[in-house]
Amino acid sequence: MQKTTDGPVIIIAHRGASGERPEHSIASYTLAIEQGADFIEPDLVLTKDAVLVARHENEISETTDVATKAEFANRKTSKIIDGQKMTGWFTEDFTLAELKTLRVKERLPQLRGANTAYDGQFEIPTFEEILDLAKTYGAKSGRIIGVYPETKHPSYFASIGLPHEAPLLALLQRYGLVEKTSPIFIQSFEVENLKALRAKTKVRLIQLLDEKGSPADRPDLTYPEMATAEGLQAIATYADGIGPNKALVIPRNLLGNLGTPTNLVRDAHKAGLAVHPWTFRRENYFLPLSAKSGVDPRAAGDLAAEIRAFIATGIDGLFSDNPAEAVAAAKR
Structure with missing residues (x-):
């Protein structure tokens, strides 16, 4: 099976x-670069003053110490985000200035207890700071460090007057990331914002x-429909690749082991699309049964074995929480 790009599988931190x-x-992005990742991946949300910052969600109680800040107690509220109530x-x-007074914390403390030692040490980074990190580290090391941002909840943010596109494209222009060959991918679970960006x-x-x-903005479509040969041809009219849940590439059987690969990679490549599945993690909790090292969900299992099975399907890249292991598994 031919890949859509030459060279090794890219590792996306x-x-x-x-x-x-x-x-x-x-600190997380810097370590990923030091471990050899080709791209670092920030999820982008917006502040009240329209600045792009990196958070997994726009609701930040799980990833920051905001709940401990008395001065922000009255900001707690409930909203409907992509059809779901969040509090x-x-x-x-x-504002960005207010967010900069917060400090980040580990999102999965039950699985990653060692990471809690870093709670309270780091600020919420802006997208500009992340681009600057990639540029500066690349200049020092002689490597090209790519950036792989995701627009989070773009239709929601547009609905409240904070669309991603203008600040995102302005920063890319400033950093010279404007060509198809530039070391950047923009990703989204939604459809219409990708079509708007394509133009x-x-x-x-x-x-x-x-x-x-x-997709939150296209309830008439399902992701399984989009993953069919016909759906992939439609995606190819506005995108350069897909980032599928890895179960769409190799599903697990009833025992929890990897099953037979689907035709997704073949069909995507036929449509001219790159394939970058997510997410590869070393904890037993996330691994196939055959790759687990034991019953402790926090312990590290054989992530390399899982990654090698997916590389064998012809994927072009992969997302991993553990860049060092992913780089080693890709044998580069």
Whole structure:
């Protein structure tokens, strides 16, 4: 099976080296670069003053110490985000200056207890700071460090007057990331914002696909439908690749082991699309049964074995919380 790009599988550091540092922190991104990742991946949400910052969600109580700040107690609220009620503190209700007073914390303390030692040490980074990190580190090391941002909840943010496109494209222009060959991919689980970006930029776009459900802005489509040969041909009219839930590439059987690969990679390549599945993590909790090292969900299993099985399907890249292990498994 032919890959759509020459060379080795690219390693995308999922929220940085988030298996070893609190996700979406400069420390996490820096460690990922040091471990050899080709791209670092920030999820982008917006502040009240329209600044792009990196958080897994716009609701930030799970990833920051905001709940401990008495001065922000009255900001706690409930909202409907992509059809689901969420309660907590939201980036769009804070200015950048206010968010910078917060400190990040580990999102999965039950699985990654060692990461909690870093709680309270790092700020929420802006997208500009992440681009600057990639540029500066690349200049020092002689490597090209790519950036792989995801627009989070773009239709929601547009509905409240904070669309991603203008600040995102302005920063890409400032950093010279404007060509199809530039070391950047923009990804989204939604459809229409990718189509809008296609009309405004040459950089590579990635349609994210989950195992089930629908894009928030296109409830008429399901992700499984989008993953069919016909659906992939439609995606190819506005995107350069797909980022599928890895179960769409190799599903697990009833015992929890990897089953037979689907035709997704073959069909995507036939449509001219790159394939970058997510997310590869070393904890037993996330691994196939045959790759687990024991019953402790926190212990590290054989992540390399899982990654090698997926590389054998012809994927072009992969997202991992553990860049060092992913780089080693790709045998580069």
